[in-house]
Amino acid sequence: MSKQTRSYNAQKVIERMGKKLNRQIVGSLTACVHCGMCTDSCHYVLANPGDPTYAPAYKADQIRKIFKRHYDWTGRVLPWWVKAKSVHSDEDLETLKDTVFGKCTNCRRCTVNCPMGVDYATFNRMARGLLVSVGIMPEGVAVVSKDQWEIGNQMGVLKEDYLETLDWMSEELQDELKDETAVIPVDKEDADVVYSINPREAKYDPRTISDAAKIFHIAGENWTMPSEGWDMTNFGLFSGDDELGGAVARKLFDKVTELRGKKLVISECGHGYRSTRCEGQNWAGMDVDFVMESSVNTMLRYVKEGRIKVDKSRNTIPVTFHDSCNNARSCGLTEEPRELLNLVCENFTEMYPNRAENYCCTGGGGAMSMSEYTPRRLKSGKVKAEQLAATGAKIVVTSCHNCVDGLQDVIRHYKLDMKVTQLVNLVADALVIPEPVEVVAPTPAEVVAAVTAEVEKAVPVEADAGPDAGGSLAGYTILVTDDEPDFVVFASAILEDNGAKVLQAHSGEEAMEIARRETPDLMTLDLGMPGTSGSEVFEAMRNDPDLKSLPIFIITGQPELRKLIYERDVRKPEGYLDKPINEQGLLTNIRKVLNVSRT
Amino acid sequence: MSELLHFAEHQLQEGALLFMAVVYTLRLTWLLRFKAGKERQAATGLGDTNPRKGFLYSWANVAMPWAMESTRKKLFIYVQFVIFHVGVVAAIGLSFVIPYGAHLLEIPWVVLALQIIIGAAGLVGIMRIVRRVGDVYMRAISSPDDFFSLFLLTSWFGFAFLAVPNSTANGEWILMTYFFMTAFFLMYVPFSKISHYLYYPFTRYYLGKTMGHRGVFPIRRIS
């Protein structure tokens, strides 16, 4: 086919490839000997025996053939001899998209298993970037990239929502520590530590923020969180878009410089750590004059220096550790999390293989945002599920938010009896709060009185609520919606035992009818119900003038949650929990949401 | 010795070597024209490694089958790799020994040793052909060049094996075929995947340097 008949996008991809090639990439593109040694190192291959289209070298060849056809003389002279082939149409590019986005998580496991040193993951990222540059990408990648370009973080969290969450977490912390000085400082200049987070924390997992704040506070750290550029994740890593990568990194680096921060601490996130600490400066083309480290190193240092005291007997459940690919294979962060884990947990069991040889959680490379590949991703989780099950642990700890989501999906899909958590949560749980906590003003008695008054104001306590009235749900009406009768009974019992009036619905239609009639304070919603699905009910309620203000708490055993989050153009749910739930988790979260909804 | 055999052992080989050197130089110049990516960020990891350690480890990787899961799990393939490549060195060496050190081939154990090495490499070549044709993954990633290179080397091993005694008792055709194949091999190499050893130092150097800077290489393994 001549150049004239090539589609505009195909032509651009070919031209732009030339600009992206550097010596490392060209070396990797030319050096493969097709020895097949990397084949079994890929989790996709292990989960799809007999299908060679998942083999790393096969996938790499889909990019290599274009390179050979246009940039390597062997392929120019004798294309069929070396399997060189061009791309001509947008369909060709769509096929390439399916490989580079849908069959590889850029985990780099094949890279460290290639005798020739071929770094497929790196040129797979390059190929993603080329496709993104002509607008060919999975929808989720487009949505998240857009959010990061336009709003400044990859979950589209608005500045006011972020600051509100920090406020909320500050209040929680003050309440918990009975200490008015226990606040999250924002935009404080000359701080020793500027703390950056993953937007997932602000949106869905604020406990990690309050836990980190608690640790910083107890350690007596001079710290702050930035009001802008606070997202340390960077979708440029996944989309292959170096421009986005550079812009996001620059925003964060500039803010730290503006605040004259001495150290940028990156919360536990593999892709965030890699893109901020190990790639950001290269994409942004800038040097920085502050230090950067993972919060894992920070917490470990606090414990070692005696700035915080931990009691490992508070974490007795057997735990194992999952190394994030980005931390372990691209940044060498493998030993510190284990050292810290052994300091805060009594029962740590290693997972095999581990460190730089660990298998991907399945959610790497932005896979969690590409819902069209979810079945493929979950299938590829077989090897991870086997690894997890073999440890016998009840909790898998990981220093990565992406891995939290990926592992949760694997655990649910393969019905493992396990939970996922992060080091920050375990450290916070093991934290010994010094007595008395230093209080500047007001006095402890005043704080206690103020807190009590606050609680009384927020929660209308019934006369017979008893001594535990502070945490009581008395006065609240909660609608529990789930098609599983066992679940409805279980959740209702917990909520009723804690004082709530509980209404029950077993379908979406029934829930909407009850919600309209009884105007509850909160509704829990299952997503996977027969008939009108939970996500449809959710959207319908958000668009209903009478029901749109009702706080909705998703409790699901279904991966559609992510789709719901990403695709519905309505206000996001006030909270969510994954099944199976436990009493403490349910109550803690419901209380948090109710506090928010009443203020 | 016929004039043709003399030509095959000397001028043909020298010409082929010169051709290979020229093409290699062009190939390397082409590779070096691409700018090397740089790492601006401070080093990561425990501080017990650095780019230098990283690339030395990366280069040494070829002799450390325990360093990668792939070679640990496929030790037999690794052993085949070693035999095959030692065979290539021996068969190439033979093309210098015959014209310039033929007396060495009068020592029986040298002949035996070379034949064992080259013969074993030939057997490995056959096993590799079987694997490349029979294994669904290998078939899917193979190009005509992969098949041809393997056939070429395996049959070349066969003639090298027969040429080791450097005898013309049964005619010159064995030596002649071996030297013509060697010359063809030398000229074909720069255009084929066989030239991978030219890239090996580069790819492993850059990967090792990067991974050393990032604290990943040498890989820590607790099993």
Ligand code: SF4
């Ligand atoms: S191990 Fe390396 S050289 Fe061998 S097929 Fe895989 S990428 Fe190619």
Ligand code: SF4
């Ligand atoms: S980078 Fe990871 S997911 Fe991609 S081919 Fe290699 S091993 Fe498989």
